[in-house]
Amino acid sequence: ADIISTVEFNYSGDLLATGDKGGRVVIFQREQENKSRPLSWGEYNVYSTFQSHEPEFDYLKSLEIEEKINKIRWLPQQNAAHFLLSTNDKTIKLWKISERDKRAEGYNLKDEDGRLRDPVRIKELRVPILKPMDLMVEASPRRIFANAHTYHINSISVNSDYATYLSADDLRINLWHLEITNRSFNIVDIKPPNMEELTEVITAAEFHPQHCNLFVYSSSKGTISLCDMRNAALCDHHSKLFEEPEDPSSRSFFSEIISSISDVKFSHNGRYMMTRDYLSVKVWDLNMEKRPVETYQVHEYLRSKLCSLYENDCIFDKFECCWNGLDSTIMTGSYNNFFRMFDRNTRRDVTLEASRESSKARAVLKPRKVCTGGKRKKDEISVDSLDFNKKILHTAWHPTENFIAVAATNNLYLFQDKGN
Amino acid sequence: MFVRGLKRKCFDGEEDIEGTLAGIKAIPSYNLQRQSLLDMSLVKLQLCHMLVEPNLCRSVLIANTVRQIQEEMTQDGTWQMINTQSAGQASLDRLVSTDILCRSSREQAEGKHVPGYGTFNKDFEGDQGQDSSETMSTASSVQAPRNLQSNVWEMENPQESKGNFQKSLDQIFETLENKSPNSVEDLFSEVDNSYYDLDTMLTGMMSNTKMGHCDGLETFSSPTNTASNSNCKSDLNELDHIVEILVES
Numbered sequence: 001a002d003i004i005s006t007v008e009f010n011y012s013g014d015l016l017a018t019g020d021k022g023g024r025v026v027i028f029q030r031e032q033e034n035k036s037r038p039l040s041w042g043e044y045n046v047y048s049t050f051q052s053h054e055p056e057f058d059y060l061k062s063l064e065i066e067e068k069i070n071k072i073r074w075l076p077q078q079n080a081a082h083f084l085l086s087t088n089d090k091t092i093k094l095w096k097i098s099e100r101d102k103r104a105e106g107y108n109l110k111d112e113d114g115r116l117r118d119p120v121r122i123k124e125l126r127v128p129i130l131k132p133m134d135l136m137v138e139a140s141p142r143r144i145f146a147n148a149h150t151y152h153i154n155s156i157s158v159n160s161d162y163a164t165y166l167s168a169d170d171l172r173i174n175l176w177h178l179e180i181t182n183r184s185f186n187i188v189d190i191k192p193p194n195m196e197e198l199t200e201v202i203t204a205a206e207f208h209p210q211h212c213n214l215f216v217y218s219s220s221k222g223t224i225s226l227c228d229m230r231n232a233a234l235c236d237h238h239s240k241l242f243e244e245p246e247d248p249s250s251r252s253f254f255s256e257i258i259s260s261i262s263d264v265k266f267s268h269n270g271r272y273m274m275t276r277d278y279l280s281v282k283v284w285d286l287n288m289e290k291r292p293v294e295t296y297q298v299h300e301y302l303r304s305k306l307c308s309l310y311e312n313d314c315i316f317d318k319f320e321c322c323w324n325g326l327d328s329t330i331m332t333g334s335y336n337n338f339f340r341m342f343d344r345n346t347r348r349d350v351t352l353e354a355s356r357e358s359s360k361a362r363a364v365l366k367p368r369k370v371c372t373g374g375k376r377k378k379d380e381i382s383v384d385s386l387d388f389n390k391k392i393l394h395t396a397w398h399p400t401e402n403f404i405a406v407a408a409t410n411n412l413y414l415f416q417d418k419g420n
Numbered sequence: 421m422f423v424r425g426l427k428r429k430c431f432d433g434e435e436d437i438e439g440t441l442a443g444i445k446a447i448p449s450y451n452l453q454r455q456s457l458l459d460m461s462l463v464k465l466q467l468c469h470m471l472v473e474p475n476l477c478r479s480v481l482i483a484n485t486v487r488q489i490q491e492e493m494t495q496d497g498t499w500q501m502i503n504t505q506s507a508g509q510a511s512l513d514r515l516v517s518t519d520i521l522c523r524s525s526r527e528q529a530e531g532k533h534v535p536g537y538g539t540f541n542k543d544f545e546g547d548q549g550q551d552s553s554e555t556m557s558t559a560s561s562v563q564a565p566r567n568l569q570s571n572v573w574e575m576e577n578p579q580e581s582k583g584n585f586q587k588s589l590d591q592i593f594e595t596l597e598n599k600s601p602n603s604v605e606d607l608f609s610e611v612d613n614s615y616y617d618l619d620t621m622l623t624g625m626m627s628n629t630k631m632g633h634c635d636g637l638e639t640f641s642s643p644t645n646t647a648s649n650s651n652c653k654s655d656l657n658e659l660d661h662i663v664e665i666l667v668e669s
Contacts, residue, residue, distance in 0.1 A: 063473050089473075151476055170476040199484055201477045220477050253457055253488060257481045307453075311460060316478045 004407035006394055010074040010082065013398040016044055016405055017084055018412055019069025023053040025086055025139075027097065028412075042403070044414055048097055050139040053088040065090050071156050073165070075178075083142070085165060089152040092167055094143035094178065103133040148174050148184045155205045161212040168205035168217060175229075187235045188217060188227065203318075204263050210270045214239075218275060222259030224284070242284050244291045254306040254315065262318035267327040268399075274330055276321040279303060281332050281342065296342045296349065299334050301372040301383045314388050325400045333392025336381065337408045338368060354392060354406045354413040364418055454489055461486045 002020035009016050016028040029047035056065040067088055075083040081098040106128040110116050151169035158165045166187070167174050173188035188205075192198055201220045208214035213229045225238035246255060258278035266273045267283075272293075275282050279300060282292035298319075302309060309315040314335075321332040333339045334351070342349045351368045358365060371380040394407040402417030461482050 061473075152473070198480060201480050203477060220481055253454070253485055256484055256488070260477070260481060307457070310457075313464075313478075316475070316481070 003410050004394060004412060005068050005070060006072050007396040007405050007407050007412070008072045008074060008084075009396050009398055009405070010084075011076045011399060013400055013403065015047065015074070015082060016396070016414075017072045017074065017086075018405075018407065019052065019072050019086055020410075021066075021068045023051055023055070023067030023069060023088065025050055025052045025069065025072065025084075025095070042416060048137040048139055050095070052086045052093060052095065053091065056090075070153055073156050073158050075158055076162055078162075085156050085158065087153050087156050087167065090146065090149055092145040092153070092156060092176075093141050094145075095139050096142045097137060097139045100136045100138060101133060102130045104128040105131050143178065143181050145176055145181050145184070148176075154203060157205060157207045157215065159207045159212050160210055164212075166205060166207060166215060168202050170201040173202065173205055173215075173217060173235075185233070187229065187233070189234065189236060203261050206264055206266055206273075208270055209266050209268060216264055216266070216273060218261035218264040220260040221256065222261055222277060224261065224264060224273070224275060226286070240286075240289050242289045242292075244282070250303075252306065254310060257310070257315055258306065263320040265321060265323060267323050268325060269327055272327065274321055274323065276319050276332055278315060278317075278319075281321050281330060283330070283344070294344060296330070296340075298332055298340055299370070301370055305383070309388075312388065314391075317391055317393065319391075319393050320395060322395055322397045324397045324402065331395050331397060331404065333395055333406070335388050335391050336386040337390040337392060338370075339392045339395055339406055352415075354408045354411075354415075355390075356411075359413055359415075365415065454493070458486060458489045461489070 002022040002024065004018050004020050006019040007016070008018075014030045016030075018026050018028075020026070025048075026046060027048045028044035031043045031045060052069055053067040055067045057063075058065055065088065069086050070088060072084055072086045075085070075094075077083075081096050084095050084097070086093055086095060105112065106126050108117070108122060108125060108128075109119075145167070149167065149169040149172070151171050153167055153169045155168040156165060157168075163179075164175055164177050167176065167184075168188075171189065171191040172186055174184040175187050176184045188202070190200065190202060199221075203218050203220055205215060205217040208216075214226060215229070216224050216226050218224045222243065224242040226240040226242070227235035228239045229235060231237070231239065246259075261275045261277050263276040264273060271286060273284050273286065275284065275292075276298075279302060280298055281296045283294040283296075284292045306315060319333050321330060323330055328345055329341055329343050331339060331341045337353050337355045338351050339354060340349060340351050351370070352365045353359075353368050366379075369377075369380045370386070371377065371382045376382050390409065392406055392408055396405045398404070404415050406413045406415065464482050465479065465486070
């Protein structure tokens with residue numbers, strides 16, 4: 001199995017898609033309620049697997065284009081088939097996943113093997129009958145949106161109009177129509193006229209869940225720009241700029257790097273947005289630009305280790321974050337296969353681990369604790385014992401229920417609330 | 421591989437210097453830490469992936485960190501001005517004071533290089549020509565604290581150094597952005613040549629380890645003329661020698 005690079009539930013939560021470093025997409029489907037196997041309800045089993053992207057070679061620049069899937073975004077279901085967008089660094093593809101569980105039998109011109117029947121032998125006409133067959137799930141690429149990005153695509157986001165979507169790379173954001181592959185509109189361009197003046201890049205972008213004219217993009221300097229597409233064709237000027245003033249007492253050479261936002265997500269109700277930087281998660285009220293309304297420390301104990309984390313490049317890890325269906329809890333990953341959940345109402349937080357040892361089927365996860373100094377208690381783990389190669393960058397929360405999917409390198413863990 | 425070898429030397433060097441400095445200072449100074457951060461950052465910037473495009477976000481963040489350090493160093497006065505020869509004496513004192521931080525204990529005892537500064541400065545100033553300034557200042561922008569030699573590179577007009585430093589950073593960016601096989605290979609092949617020759621020369625001079633040199637060499641954007649530089653004579657001649665070589669390129 002390859003390293004998982006993205007995880008995403010569809011709108012109903014029945015399907016869970018993962019993309020990996022090898023360009024493969026694996027879709028899991030939730031088991032339906034089954035009286036004969038009551039315990040299997042809620043389990044996700046493999047539904048479909050297909051190769052979405054292949055490695056390519058850019059002959060002009062003599063560079064390889066990685067097949068790693070950076071993001072998957074589902075489209076809302078409009079008929080029996082399912083559609084999703086998957087993207088690597090340069091090309092976005094629209095995939096159709098459809099089921100086939102019936103087969104027509106009794107053709108007139110050919111027999112069951114497919115061989116043509118001798119016309120002389122046909123004495124009567126018959127109507128073909130649909131007969132059931134083993135379920136077959138087919139994935140076929142319906143659209144390929146290519147050649148619109150010079151830099152690496154980091155985000156895609158489907159608009160609430162379900163007709164357009166945006167794709168963002170380090171310096172530009174393009175707007176596409178799902179039906180049209182030979183044309184896209186550039187709506188944000190932060191490339192300086194002289195590349196030597198470059199000091200800031202786009203790190204993530206997302207459409208507002210309800211207002212189809214609004215979208216946000218985050219930057220490596222820790223700012224979030226809210227743009228309104230009604231203002232101008234090119235949304236280089238933001239309608240709102242969200243930025244928290246820097247705390248002068250904690251300033252260091254790493255301040256800018258750790259303020260770089262790795263993920264931005266709107267809440268389901270569209271009133272808030274959440275940003276993830278290296279050490280914290282922040283919740284912003286869309287009406288207040290000056291500072292976030294809530295800040296949660298993910299792993300503050302790493303602040304004193306920033307130099308080592310810079311040295312081993314861990315400081316550049318891009319963690320994602322997600323909301324639960326009710327927008328009451330937020331979740332994000334950390335190191336040592338730990339992931340954290342913050343309850344916004346009770347202000348309680350918990351650290352859990354996604355690993356084989358602690359995740360026996362049906363077992364309840366035990367909260368973990370990192371010892372920051374002084375005497376280490378039993379069951380605590382000290383900061384120096386943390387495994388920085390085991391990082392949880394991608395997590396997803398079921399849109400309505402308390403199911404979560406956690407990707408730990410090349411393993412996918414699914415957890416459910418024990419109250420279910 | 422060349423590049424990996426560089427990195428190892430850097431970190432080994434750090435450990436080495438920590439040990440030797442232990443005799444002088446109990447804790448590594450802020451300047452040293454800042455310096456090592458600068459070195460590390462420049463190494464990171466140069467380690468571009470050959471086949472796959474480098475991560476632009478990471479490169480931008482590292483470059484910004486480097487700029488930040490450089491700005492602070494300029495404000496600190498760590499990069500000092502050499503205006504005229506008459507002020508040479510005063511600047512010499514300043515040179516010595518920052519120098520002590522960065523020299524190994526052995527060199528301090530020998531005190532070999534201090535008298536060389538006066539003459540060296542003159543040559544240095546004279547060579548602030550258009551074509552050579554870039555090479556010189558790229559060298560100056562990469563400061564190896566343990567390396568006396570590079571310490572001297574620091575003594576430059578901060579204004580100019582800032583501009584030229586910016587230029588060298590920009591060059592790195594251009595390289596990152598426009599990766600054509602020719603330019604990348606050229607960059608590496610040029611560094612390759614200079615590394616071995618300068619290194620041979622400098623090891624003759626210095627009893628110290630070679631850690632600083634790799635950084636300085638990485639940012640050299642043009643090949644050094646390596647024809648006639650294998651002899652290590654007296655210190656003064658050696659210093660002049662190095663200047664000549666870098667200027668010629």
